Every structure is written in C-alpha cells, then in structure tokens.
Amino acid sequence: MENHVETPVTRKALVIGGGVAGIQAALDIADAGHEVFLVEKSPSIGGHMIQYSEVFPTLDCPQCILTPKMVEVGQHPKIKLLTYSEVAQVSGQMGHFTVRVKRKSPYVDWEKCTGCGECANVCPVEVYSEFERGIAKQKAIYKPFGQAVPAVFTVDKKGIAPCRAACPLQVNAQGYVALISQGRFTEALNLVREKTPFPGICGRICTHPCESQCLRGEMDMPLAINDLKRFVADQEKEPAADLTIASEREGKVAIIGAGPAGLMAAYELRKMGYQVTIFEALPAAGGMMRAGIPEYRLPRDILEKEVSLIQKMGVAIRFDTTIGEQVTLAALKDEFNTVFIAAGAHVSAKLGVEGEDLAGVKHGIDFLREVNLNGKSEVGERVVVVGGGNAAIDAARTAYRLGAKTVSIVYRRSREEMPAIPGEVIEAEGEGIKISYLTDPVRIVGENGRVRGIECLRTKLGPPDESGRRRSIPVEGSEFFLEADMIIPAIGQVPDVAFLGSEIRIGLKPGNRLEVDDTTLQTTADGIFAGGDVVTGPNTVIDALAAGRRAAISIDRYLRGESLTIDREDAGLPVSELKVDMAGISQQRRTDMPAVPPAQRTGNFREVALGLSEEEAIREAGRCLACPGCSECRSCEKVCEPKVIDHQMVERYEELEVGAIVLATGFELIPREAIAEFEPDPDILEGIQFERILCPGGSTAGVVMRPSDQKIPREVVFISCVGSRDPEHGVPYCSRVCCMYLVKMAMLHKHAVPDGQAYIFYMDVRSTGKGYEEFVQRAVEEDGVLYLRGRVSRVFRDGEKLKVCGVDTLSGKNVDISCDLVVLGLAMVSDPAGQELAQRLGIAIDEYGFITEVHPKLNPLETSVPGIYVAGTAQGPRDIPDSVAQASGAASKVLALFSTGEPVSGGVGPR
Amino acid sequence: MDLSYYPGCTLKTKAKGLEAPAVAAMAALGVNLVEISRWNCCGAVYSLADDDLAHHLAPVRNLIRVHEQGADKVSTLCSFCYNTLKRANQLVQRDEVKRRTLNDFMEEEKDYQGEVAVVHLLEVLRDDIGWDNISAKVKVPLQGLRVAPYYGCTLLRPQEIAIDRVERPAILHQLMEAIGAEVVDFPFSTECCGSFQIISNPDSVTQRAWDILSSALKRGAEALVLTCPLCYFNLGQRQAELKQKYIDFTGMPVFYFSQLLALALALDSRVCHLELNYADPLPLLEDKRLLV
C-alpha cells in the first residue's frame, strides 16, 4: 500500500501517559531534538512505578532512579508537560494529527504556584489519596507526593456537597463541619455567618434539609449537621459577627413583621446600605420564633443575642405597631420606597366542631403566644391537644411544663403522616405525653359552659390526598369519649390579612395567603414584596429566612431600577451526582446530644437539648465523608501568598498539531470484588497498597504497620494469581509480574520485620527475567520465604488474625494459616481510561482492553492506526524493563517517521 | 395475592416448624400460599450425571402440575426442593434435546417447555413484598437478638440458581434486619453442614456442625437462622453429642427464618412449633422478651 502526502510530516510528537514508559518515550524523542507533548491524566507524572517501594531484582528505590528522569521531563526544553489533562479527540492521519486536549481545572494557577504547601496545611478536608491507594489520606488541596512533577497543588473538587445544595440559604455545611473536625470553631462559625446571621437559632430549630441529603445516611446515619452548627454558635461567648455596612445608599425600606423573613431581609438590606425600618405588632422581635416556639427549644437569650445584632446594624424596629391600626399600608407605601410584608401566619385554624367556644378551649398558637410572651398561662389538669404539627407538640409539651397532670394528643392520621419533627415527637413521648393516632375529634363536650371532654372517632387511612399524605376516613360507630378540662386545638395557622386595608389591592390565594411571583416575591402591587408564612402558610424557619434573602435581592434590584429576574444571585446551587466508595468506611454511630431528663422538665422551661461537648463535636464532624472533596471553605485562599487559588477556574481545551502519537496509558488492578470469597477487610491489601506501607517515604515512614490497628504484621501471606488465570471470575491470562513483585515484597517484609515470616501461595513461579530466578532463590534461602503450591479458597477474619484457607498440592494437604496481613497479587488489567481513549481513537484493542499490536511477533510497537505506537502495559502485562525497552522502541519508530519526513505505511511483517 | 406453592415431603412431616409459620406469616403479609394439588416428591437431590434423565422426571412432573393448575410461578420453601425444581426447570428451558426426551417419556402429561418460574419464598419476601413493607408490619422487632444467618448450599449453588450473590450473600441478613434482629455475620454462613452425609458419615457431620456453630459463637451470635430442614437437623440434632464433647458448649438455638418472621409479626407463637427445635429456644426468646 502506497501512502502519499503532499506536505512533510509535523515533526512533533504526542505521548499519552506519564508513567515510566511515557517518560522514556518522551525523553528519547525530545533528546533527538523534536518537540514532545506529554499528556497525563493525573496531576503528576511518575505512574505506578513511583508508588513502589523498591523494584526487583535490584532492589533499587524508584524514588532514586525514576525521579531524575521525571525532573528531566519537567525541565526539558523540548517537552511540554500537560498533566491533569486528557486527550479528548484526535483527527487527521499519520504525520498530521490534530489533537484536542482537555485541561482539567486544578483550581490553582500552576504557572504561579510555588508549591509551598501552606494551602494543604490549612485545608480541613481529608480525602482518598489515589497515590496512597487509600492507605493514607490527603488534603482536598494536594500535591500527590513529595517528588511530584510539576511540583504544584491541585484541588480535588467534584461538585457541591448535597448538604450545602439542599440548604435554602446555601450555608456551607460541609465546610463548617470540616473546620469543626479540626477544632477550628471560630472559622467554622464565620463560614456559617457568611450565609446566616442566626447560627444559634438555626442550630436549634432548623428542620435541617441538609441532613436528609447527607450521603452518610446511605451507610448508617446522616451527620448531626445541625447540632454541630449549634455547637459552634455556642462556643462564642461575645458575638463577633461582622456587622460592616457597605456605604450608605439611598432607599428606605419598610418591613412588616420582625419574624425570620423580616429579620433576614432587614439584615441583607442593611448590609447593602439601605435604611430599614421593621414594624412589629408584638412587643418583642422574632415572630413565630418568639411567639410560637417555646423557650425549652429556643432559649430567649440566644434569640435576643442574634436578633439584637440586626438592631446594632442600625435597623429600627417599631414594636407594638400593628399595620392597619397605628399606621396603614398605604401610608407606609408613601413614606418608604418599598415595603416587604413578612407578617407571618398567627391566626389559629378552627376545628369547626361543636363546643369550640366553651371555656377551657384555647387554640394552640394563642396558648403558645400567651406563654411565650408572658411566661405563664392557665392550664387544666387533663389537657387534650388536637393536631399533629409542631404547634401541637409544642403546646402539649408546654402544657406539661405548666403543670398539667395528663397531656395527650389526638391526631387523625398515623405517625408516618405526622408533620411534626420526629425528634420532637419522641421527646414528647418521653415526657409521658400520650399520642392517639387515627383519632378524629367529633365534638367538644361541655358542662355548665366549661369543657368536660372531647368525643372522638377512630379513623383509618385511605388513598393520598393532594398534599401527598394519606386521607383519614372515619370508622363508623367507633365514637369514644376522652375526659378533659382543657382542649387545645392546634391544627394549623393562617395569615391575618385584615391589615392590608382597601387602598392598595394585593392579590390573595386560598387560605388568606398573599399572591407573589415565585422568583421575585413581588406581590401584585408594584414595589410591595411579601415572603414567609404570609405567602406559604405555616412553614419552616429556614424557608422564611430564605424568603427574606430573596426579597432583599429583589428590593435591591428594584431600588436600583434593575431587572428583578435576570441573573439573580439566589439561583440554587447545582446538584452534583456524587458517589462515595463506602467500602473502606466502617459504620460509626451518630453522636446524640445529651438532654435534660424528662422528670426534670416540669415546672420550668430549661432548654432540653444540652449541646455537644467539644470532643463529641469533633468526633461527629469526623464522620463526614467529604463527598465532593473540596468544601470551598476557602481557608486555602486566605493563606496563599502568591494568591493563585481560583475556586471558579474552569476546564479548558487546547489544540496540538503532531505527526506521531505514543500511547502509554498503563494498567490498573482488577477490582477486588471479582474474587468475592476474600472478605473485605482493612488488613487484606492489594499489592500496591503494601508497596505504600513498605515504602520508606510513605505515610508510615517505612515502618511496616497493618492498617487495622497499626501493629507490626509478623506473619504475612501473599496470594498469587488473584483474578488472573481465572476465566471464571477474572481474566484468563497470566499477569506476568505478580510472581516477582510478590516475592520482592515478601523479601522487603522480612528485611523490615526480621522475626517475621512470609508465605507465598503460588501456582507456578514465573521468574523469566534476567536475575529473577536467582532473586526467588535468594528469598527462599536467605529470607526464609515459604512457598506453598496451590490456590487459596478463602480468607476471613478470626479475631486479631486473618485465617487463610489454602492448599499445598505438593504435599497433598490443605493448609490453614493464621496471619496478620494478606497481600493479594491482583491481576493487571488495562487502565479503564486508556481503554476508553483507545476506543475513541479507533485503535484495535483485545477483549481485555489491551491495545492490539499489528503483529504479535514482528511488529509489536505499532497499533492498528498508522502513526500511533504503543508502549508499556497498555499493550499487556509486563514489567518495568520491558516497558522501558518498548518505550524506546516506540520512540525510535516516531524518530524514523520524523527523519524520513514522509509517512511510511504500516503493515504486517518486518520491513 | 395468591401464590402457588410446592411444599415437598419434609415440610409435611419433619419440618412443620418451617412450613406453618411461613404460611401464617405470608398470610399476614397479604400473600395466600396455594398448595398445588397432586404434587410428588421432588427427588431431593438433583442428578449431576449427564446421561441420567430418569431422575429429572419427578421435579418436572411437579412443574407440569403447577402449569396445568394455571400458575406461571411456583414458590418453594424447602431448600432442597427449590434446588431440584429450579435446576430441572433450567434443564428443560436450556436443553432442547433433553426436553424432548423428557416429554416423550411422560406421554400421559402435556408437553412442558419450562413455562413456570421457580422461586424461593425468601425471593418473594425480597422482590415482591420488599423489606420496607415487611419492616412496617413488624410488631415485635427482634431487638437485641444476635442471630447469625446461615444459608447452606442449595439456595446458592450452583451459580445459575443462586437466589443472591454466591459469595457473601445478603438476603437472610436483610430479612433479619427488616424484622429488627441484630445480625451477626460469620465466615461459615455458606459452608456446607455435611448434608445427606448424615446417612453414611454422621461423624463428619458432627464435625461440620461444630465448625459452623463454634464460628457463629465466636462472632457473638446467640442463635442461627436458616432455611433448610436438613441443615436444621444436622446443626440442631448433633448438638447433644457436641455438648458432651465440648464441655463449654451449652447449645445454640437454631431457627427457621419463618419462625422468626412469624414472631416478629406477633403471630401466635404456637404456629412456630418451637417445641420441635432441638436446642430449646424459649429461654433465649423469653430473656429478650420476644414472646407475646
């Protein structure tokens, strides 16, 4: 086949893969004077070889022999190193390839990074280390290993943590949890404060949607994120919130209601520099947080401390001022530039049954408001609360504290449908409050105008209604009577909209709720915004806070005359698909806060939940799986002197023109799960993991310790052919290097643990390289390595030891060994990324993903695509000298092409 | 829901403690087990000889019964019956020549092409009812009962009939978790108890029983839970001998999964036939307050 081209070949080469083969090929081509691009997917070159402790049969240290070559690559004027990059596309043909390379974002400007490592010192997040193969962790901003080339830092960031994305306020839960795990409480609190000025309040009463999304929940229990937030808030004795106001601005804002929505809007607007006045009907601030939520859940000093910050910023609150009475909405609209209505929902819904007006009937929110503002209220001896929401539970527990002898709750659906916070329900039960589910009140029975009891019906559950909860259906003839002298109906609240007046028309929705635009929160009246319960009906504090911020953003835009909708700052965070490998993580109980014993809760309103201790908080925070890697707490930014960290950096693409390509994409180990009869256990290691433990420069500084308990493993069993020569469970081929690397590790173990004993289960010893057989003999004769001829059927934990059940077919005996550590000689398989790349490039691969050479005997360096050559384990299992020799061979193919200046045809057979 | 059900000989005689609570528990979970009529012995062990078709007639005949009674799925409870019926069914489905010979041999029957699916009741619990639904119906969670799931052989091997992963299966673990027990994983949970060797080599079975029971004890189990009447016999009946041989061994209750399921659903404990258990489970159950 003739192959003519018009133009001479591009005398530049691309080498893909920065392991020892790729390094050798790049250096050979560059030394011949041609430009080389070396693309590597991880942040540093070095490949697997740099992970090893020592290499057979010379026992050279790879750090000593490979590092000089790596440095040479880094400094070579003809080599352009593109690490943390992937080849996305190749077009053209031999002599003229165009290559599109994806440069992944390291979130660090590598040109300017000095590699000082200050960032990693302060990074609170620890993640899986690919280099250490899980034996040790690394920081979320990391340099893979000491001798890395280039010697720069990379941020491991896979997305946004689900906890943070789930928060309506986008509080960086992962970030503050990580900081708490390091004992850095002030920094943690500051991070919370970036998104909410109310950490102490939120840490107590937030319904924590973050925890429902926590990935840890998939393996045991979600992190106690909310309790941790409360913990850091409580650590602060004197509030040190940053109350700086941006320069004062024109614009006066009236806010109706000093509840969570109103306070949050006031905080945000005041920070921007606007003049804010809040009108509050009650004599104190807090809204439902004050009038509805009892003190034993939210102590008043905490509430006051955080609310007063808003006043300290210069927000005026006019108490005891009811709109529609002292001042009208229309008047506000005239005096202020905009109005934000956050009046809440403070009117109790009525049961609508006979007897609801009898003496002794007090509606839930009225009862709570009275107790919460005055500290007391009359209660009966036998109290029945009707309802299943938080107000019902709060009312019941409050009645208990005020001295009621018996308190019970009737709820018409079952526990599953109950909207109250489950933890609160459990606490209520602990206080002796009896809850009757599937019970619906029919009428309140009185005597002489006073309550005598309540008649109820049993119900059963039908199909779900529009709220998604199952409908309750009365059971005929199931009436029964509950004696009571006080009935508290607490079945919900609705907004009171009488204050709106008639001058300004504002659209309403069913349930007296104000109609607003979902994005901007503007009502049907221009310049009047609304949010919180007055819009949604009874809802959570966190949603009200989020509404306050949303309104503040709209109001700012409104006052500046900008679009209310385009590019809003409160667009939600993207939800990232994150997966965590839970295999190596052991279950760990969630740390519960201690609580005041139920017997000590009557007659007082002491806070029930007592908070975590410092030790508990640190332990609990340590349960975080750091699922996206970096938390974006931005601690690193603060210490980086050259200011090179950029958390917004995005990936980019580069185009290269080359004449030839060398594929050196390397290998991986077969997943251990393929051989399922070996129990997952921290002390059953894959070969590369044990290399890291043996390595003098590794995390254990060369002290050989086993992962489970850091004890020195004396008896170590090495198992050959795990997944290889096993077509039924793994791959049929021989993995070629395992015989040698296992005996090498057995020898190194003996050198490190002189009184130790190594055993190797083997099928055949394949020691075919120069000096290899002698090496094996030395291990047997000098280091006492015991070879046992046969496979192992299973390995399981037996107390402190691992039990290995194998066979020695030479003696015809089954052999059991109780040992401290097991090392698996897992089969080499093709690197999944390399395999995928080969497929994308249209290069022929075999059924195991290894690159198929043009001729197995006489043309081992050329792939099925002319101009693309292969080197190293991308072609099949082989050891280091073979890989290096092949790399030089591939380089010479490239050089031959470059020196003739015109493409030579590929083909089978020698030329 | 009605579900066709093949009991097999052992369940009607020695293994009432497996069948009765299973039928009752399934009813409580809304599944009515409908015993197929005119069933015969399944043959107990699946013939492993390539040239032996005669021994497959018995299980295939049972499948023909299921088919002619209008069901497309039959559930089994005995592990041996499951294995034999499932394997015979796969043979019919996969080997056309043998299928023809078998059908020719049974002239009096309608031809059978493998139309029926064979499942084990544990699969029904997992796949049709679901662990969450079972949990929701539990009235007496088996809290604090440290129980080691033991699978035996015939639900898992060979690979093509396995009701779960062959190595480190989870289905019994999951059921035990669903009914609130504390699951103790132990390394011998899929190792053979010695099976039919109880006939010819009973001493070997005693040794197997000890290996299995002592391994579960070492991991802190208070009881075994299993599915197979033969495992139940070998691991229960041998305990008398083991107690004499090993002075520290005081016995270990062995439950059928159906017994624990029925107890957790608060069914009348008489349905469990706990009096038939070789190692008396009552002290343990009373200690954990699991009998209502």
Added chain:
Amino acid sequence: MRIEISGQTFQSDFVKKVAEISGESVLSCNQCGKCSAGCPMAFAMDWLPNQIIRLVQLGIEEDIAKSKTPWICASCLTCSVRCPRGVDLGRLMEAVRLLTLRRNIDYVAAAKIPPDALGEMPQIALVGGFRKHTA
C-alpha cells in the same frame, strides 16, 4: 510405588466414561487446588478433590476406585463455584460414584442404620443419601 503411564492409561474406558457421565472436561483442570482448599469435607477424605481429578487425568483407576473421597463429597458445589477453570467437580464426583453404583454396589446399607436414627431424619436426608450412595 511406581506406576507406569502411557497413552492407554489416560485414554482408558474409565477416563472416557467419567468424562461422558460428568459432561466435564478433566483436562481443563490445571491443578491449582482451590477445590481442595475450600472443600468443607476434605478433612474426612483420603485423597484431596484436586488429586481425584489428577488421578482421572492420569487414568489411575484403581486408586480412585479405592478412594473414600467421592463418597465423602456432599455435593455442596463450593468447588464448582470457585473453580477458576469452570470445572464442575461435583459432576466428576457423581460420575465416579455412578461407575461403582451402576455395578450394583451400594456404598451404604439401609439395614445397618439404626431405625431410630432413620425415623428422626428429614426425608430429604434419606432420599438424598440413598440416591447418592445406593444403586
């Protein structure tokens, strides 16, 4: 004791019959021994399971005929599911047993088992045991 092998020994009728009845290829076995290593009944055997295959591979019929191993095998199939080469050793053991049983030689006599013990055993044990161990 030395044995003499030749093409005749390992292509004997016996070897062929084992292959035919079991439907397994004995040559697929590369003697890794994993079957033996995991065999729960191996403690009671005179030859390990992998050795039985080896004897079949070599055609040494006498030793197999004398061996207890195939009769100790409980057909638990642990060997079959873990065999790297996909050899179903359970079927080979069955074939070896059948070559004896088909000559009307029982391994176990029902009459010798105490009636009490028989009465107590579940049916699957009786049917299974007698099917595996009697003609």
